[in-house]
Amino acid sequence: xxxxxxxxxxxxxxxxxxxxxxxxxxxxxxxxxxxxxxxxxxxxxxxxxxxxxxxxxxxxxxxxxxxxxxxxxxxxxxxxxxxxxxxxxxxxxxxxxxxxxxxxxxxxxxxxxxxxxxxxxxxxxxxxxxxxxxxxxxxxxxxxxxxxxxxxxxxxxxxxxxxxxxxxxxxxxxxxxxxxxxxxxxxxxxxxxxxxxxxxxxxxxx
Amino acid sequence: xxxxxxxxxxxxxxxxxxxxxxxxxxxxxxxxxxxxxxxxxxxxxxxxxxxxxxxxxxxxxxxxxxxxxxxxxxxxxxxxxxxxxxxxxxxxxxxxxxxxxxxxxxxxxxxxxxxxxxxxxxxxxxxxxxxxxxxxxxxxxxxxxxxxxxxxxxxxxxxxxxxxxxxxxxxxxxxxxxxxxxxxxxxxxxxxxxxxxxxxxxxxxx
Numbered sequence: 001x002x003x004x005x006x007x008x009x010x011x012x013x014x015x016x017x018x019x020x021x022x023x024x025x026x027x028x029x030x031x032x033x034x035x036x037x038x039x040x041x042x043x044x045x046x047x048x049x050x051x052x053x054x055x056x057x058x059x060x061x062x063x064x065x066x067x068x069x070x071x072x073x074x075x076x077x078x079x080x081x082x083x084x085x086x087x088x089x090x091x092x093x094x095x096x097x098x099x100x101x102x103x104x105x106x107x108x109x110x111x112x113x114x115x116x117x118x119x120x121x122x123x124x125x126x127x128x129x130x131x132x133x134x135x136x137x138x139x140x141x142x143x144x145x146x147x148x149x150x151x152x153x154x155x156x157x158x159x160x161x162x163x164x165x166x167x168x169x170x171x172x173x174x175x176x177x178x179x180x181x182x183x184x185x186x187x188x189x190x191x192x193x194x195x196x197x198x199x200x201x202x203x204x205x206x
Numbered sequence: 207x208x209x210x211x212x213x214x215x216x217x218x219x220x221x222x223x224x225x226x227x228x229x230x231x232x233x234x235x236x237x238x239x240x241x242x243x244x245x246x247x248x249x250x251x252x253x254x255x256x257x258x259x260x261x262x263x264x265x266x267x268x269x270x271x272x273x274x275x276x277x278x279x280x281x282x283x284x285x286x287x288x289x290x291x292x293x294x295x296x297x298x299x300x301x302x303x304x305x306x307x308x309x310x311x312x313x314x315x316x317x318x319x320x321x322x323x324x325x326x327x328x329x330x331x332x333x334x335x336x337x338x339x340x341x342x343x344x345x346x347x348x349x350x351x352x353x354x355x356x357x358x359x360x361x362x363x364x365x366x367x368x369x370x371x372x373x374x375x376x377x378x379x380x381x382x383x384x385x386x387x388x389x390x391x392x393x394x395x396x397x398x399x400x401x402x403x404x405x406x407x408x409x410x411x412x
Contacts (some may be wrong), residue, residue, distance in 0.1 A: 026384040034391040036236060036246030039253075043245030046252065047275030069253030078294070084407070123358070172381035185240040 027157055027181045031140065031173035034187030041135050041167045042070045048133040048165070049077050049087040049169070056131035058122055059094035060115060060138045060170075088132065093118075115142035119153070126160045133165040139163045140170030150174045232371045233363055233387045237346060237379035240393030247341050248276045248374045252338040254371070255283050255293040262337035264328055265300035265342045266321055266376075294338065315327075321348035325359070332366045339371040345381070346376030356380045 028044070030037035045055050057074065071092055078090030093100050095114050101121060119142070125131060142148045154176050157166060168177065178184050234250070236243035251261050263280065277298055284296030299306050301320050307327060325348070331337060348354045360382050363372060374383060384390050 029396075030242060032394070032398075034392070034393075036242055036249075036391050039249030040242030040246040040393075042252070043242075043249040043276065046248070046279050047245075050275040050278050069256040070249065072256050073252050073283070073293075076286070080286075087279075127233070132234075150382060166262065178396065183241065184395075185242050186394040186396050187240075187242070187246075188238070188392040188394055190237075190384065190392050191387060 005153065008155070021075070025160065026167075026183055028165070028167040028183040028185075029140075029173050029177055029181040029205050030167070030169045030185050030187060031171060031178075031190050032186035033171055034189040036187045037169040037171075038137050039070075040187075041137065041169050042074070044167055045074070045133055045135050046077075049074075049081075049090065051088070053088045053132035053165075054130070055088055055090045055135070056125065057092045057097075057135045057137065058139075059092075060118060060120060060136070060142050061095065082192045091131070102175055112142075112145070112147040115147040116141075119148045119155045123152075123156050126156060126164060126166075129162045129164060133167065136166065136168045138170045139168045140173045143177070144172055150176045153177065211276065214271045226303070231366070231369045232373075232389055234371070234373040234389040234391075235346075235379050235383055235387040236375045236391050236393060237377060237384075238392035238394050239377055240395040242393045243375040243377075244343050245276075245284070246391070246393075247263055247343065248280070250373055251280070251339060251341050252283075253288050255280075255287075255296065257294070259294045259338035259371075260336070261294055261296045262331065263296070263298045263341040263343065264324060264345075265298075265302075266324060266342070267301065271278065297337070318348075318351070318353040321353040324348075328360055329358075332362060332370060332372075335368045335370060342372065342374045344376045345374045346379045347379050349383070350376075350378055356382050359383065360386045362379050 028041075042057075045057065049055050055074070055078075063187055071094075074092055076091050077087055078092075081087045081089050093158075095111075095118055098114060098117055099121065102117065122134065122136065126134070139148075143150050143153065157180050160166075168181075173184075234247075236247055248263075251263065255261050261280070261284075263277075277300075280296050280298055283293055284298075287293045287295050301317075301324055304320060305324055305327065308323065328332065328340065332340070345354075349359065351355050363386050368370075374387075379390075
């Protein structure tokens with residue numbers, strides 16, 4: 001069956017109308033060793049912003065330079081929303097130097113604590129339906145390193161209220177995350193310029 | 207070797223400094239059956255816009271609904287550039303009803319002609335260095351269908367002047383495109399909600 005076509009024999013017997021099914025929350029995972037996992041997630045957030053959705057980005061990364069382009073554009077889109085009502089509101093949080101909502105500054109030793117604290121905050125927001133789409137960027141790593149309990153993540157995602165979309169990125173996604181997701185894409189590296197010693201490019205890599 | 211790290215033994219003996227190498231034009235292909243090929247390309251364009259690059263998007267597709275979210279956001283970003291000088295200028299062209307620069311309206315029978323005409327225009331722009339980054343969305347299909355000669359594409363890309371980045375998307379990329387590209391990512395479908403009869407979601411799929 002070609003992708004993008006719905007097989008009528010395959011329509012779920014869930015008693016929902018097509019319209020109701022369109023409003024189901026999406027749980028997506030972008031994983032694999034290739035490029036584009038985060039970039040595609042931010043592209044989804046861009047579409048969601050355009051539909052007036054409330055965007056929440058949570059970056060479980062440390063690099064200060066990486067993805068600064070996206071952050072800058074999304075902050076501008078959030079500002080546009082405030083000024084003109086276009087699109088939706090945007091919140092962009094990163095773990096870099098402790099989370100921005102936290103009074104405590106993060107420290108080199110406390111990445112595990114920072115990651116766990118980030119997840120607790122996301123849980124609270126999911127319970128309160130704070131955002132319409134959550135981008136949990138590089139979220140697979142704190143799970144892999146045991147800083148965040150994957151069973152807690154799975155249970156939280158399964159029981160979240162409303163129609164909040166959640167997109168998670170990062171390599172080596174836990175099989176339980178794959179299981180709970182309904183949209184999983186693996187990005188495979190075929191060729192990368194860094195393989196031949198080229199450096200990241202301004203405007204392309206950040 | 208972990209991705210993202212440069213193996214010093216692998217730095218090319220090309221006589222270029224790191225800074226010069228950073229300014230080399232990137233030729234990227236996003237292919238494979240999974241989601242995120244175009245979305246990741248538009249994410250790259252977003253970063254490029256943020257760096258003040260001149261963005262040119264060329265969509266070799268017909269669907270009126272698909273990707274309308276990205277188009278809307280990029281047109282807004284282009285407008286922001288005109289009003290405030292932020293970011294770079296944006297041009298967004300689609301083949302849908304004939305190309306926007308063309309006087310002739312496209313017709314059902316003339317997709318092959320329209321695609322070839324689109325490529326000729328892109329060639330002219332590459333020669334004149336009109337844009338800093340070109341997103342050739344769904345470009346693999348007119349090549350696959352024989353509407354655009356892959357050898358002409360390869361030769362044009364190899365000989366393009368300056369530091370113009372080119373990102374091409376679509377399934378079943380011709381092996382010659384893979385060969386000429388220096389950044390190739392394959393998006394593999396692991397799971398897709400349409401497999402279980404779910405419809406596209408507003409704000410997620412468009």
